[in-house]
Amino acid sequence: MVKMELRHFNLTMVHEFFLLNFSDLPELQITLFVFFLVIYITTILGNLSILIITRLNPHLQTPMYFFLGILAFIDIFYSSASVYNMFISFLSVKKGISYQGCIIQLFFVHFLGTTECCLLAIMGYDRYVAICNPLRYTDIMNQRFCVQMVAIVWCIGFLHSLLHTMMMSHTIFCGPNHINHFICDVNPMLTLSCSSTYVHEILLFYVTGIVVLSCFTCIIVSYILIISTVVKMHSAKGRLKSFSTCTSHLTVVTLYYSSAGIMYMRPNSRYFLKYDWVIAVFYTTVTPMLNPVIYTLRNKQVKTALMQTICGKLSPQE
Template identity: 50%
Template structure:
């Protein structure tokens, strides 16, 4: 007990050990940050205000855009400070808060993607009953439920982390505060935290992934039973964007949290996390706009209305 120290701050090692490239990395992540904020704001705005996009699918896409805006902002601004000032110190309370918001938004997005898969199943397999099955009340209930579940899932991790003592230094082997690097610094018993990470977080990732696969399996079975090549083509055209996002999200999440502990690698974790938190949120609006005719049409209408108002 005498060797335990009260940690008031942590030191993040940063996104890269190559300090000569910090200027280039800052420019790269600044471009990604601008692209993320602008792209997701456009998607959120057009799904919120365009009357042609007031459907359940675009309601969930709008939720996803808001998640990606805040998700990126959870880790990248602190990374900017480290790249500019070479000071990667973060107060204890801010570290726990960063961990909380990272897992809150990440788990909410995982559950939201599963809901979006279920929505596509209802729209394709039950088109006549779809407006009744996916009513306005149900989609709001589903959205509130996944946000609430994500909040309490992350709150559980934050509470359990705040109960630990830290005596193995304060240098976090990551560029942001995540659960596993913090547990490595603790001198308390951490088996409960690790069990929660594997059991609860792992169940969310695998459970949502399984539900998404089931939804698309039922979609494919229904379309194949129609013996319509055109129907199959339209189905994959409609669902291709969502499947791309699902593959990126669950693939990265699984690589981060479902690998055996003995195979953990600092460089691998940092590379996967950069893809997971910085690159994927930027790709989501591109995927949904470039592959979606309705969103592109809504953007053209918005640009047309803006041009007309300026001429007036």
């Protein structure tokens, strides 16, 4: 512990945090480690498969699958940044994480999480253009526009995360240093602060609210226009095909926004904070695992491309 003088009070600056320990029973620790390891490996393999086939298969060189590949890329690192310290705590006697390590994890979790939030909005707009303006789809969703959109969402994610990271790096922690969470996140860390957190909480609620609500509004407007267009179609087959291309995206949006919304857009009470880690487990570990499964099971083109890629690799070379 490092001593510092602040307003004539002796404070002890925290240089190490202890994250939530899921269980003190050694046998259960191993079981939980195996459980989360299976989820993590499934996440990596699933998203890596999506990333590979969307890059290698010539039939998937469209904006929709370009964005899907970016989503898979984000989920790989998002899940890795979230569970890294969890695995260390399962296997090591020392359960702590340094102050610097905690700030770094907070940055990457918010950076990748915000980027995914914005990317899902862009994917919703892509579906709108594809269904409502099919004749102009290739002109609107050209390669330059898609790359620019991806660059913008990465910048939004970076700036949003940088704001929270700088905010937390200037927050005073003088003990206790046990975070009721398995990752370093803003809300549980603020409960440990010795200084005023009013400004931090206002920034967290409004800035995060603006980002989330803007993206969610974009998705809602896109799908209202999509539905109004689809119901006017005379062909039942055309309506079914249009809805099927949107089902996977809507499922992912529902899973991600519902859990993230509960996490950040609700009262900052101790009762809710007590169960933050339950919600966080879902959107940081379970949702990245389900995303490739959802897109594979609901999309015949992705399933076909995946099977062609596997069969092509396994077939003997002449």
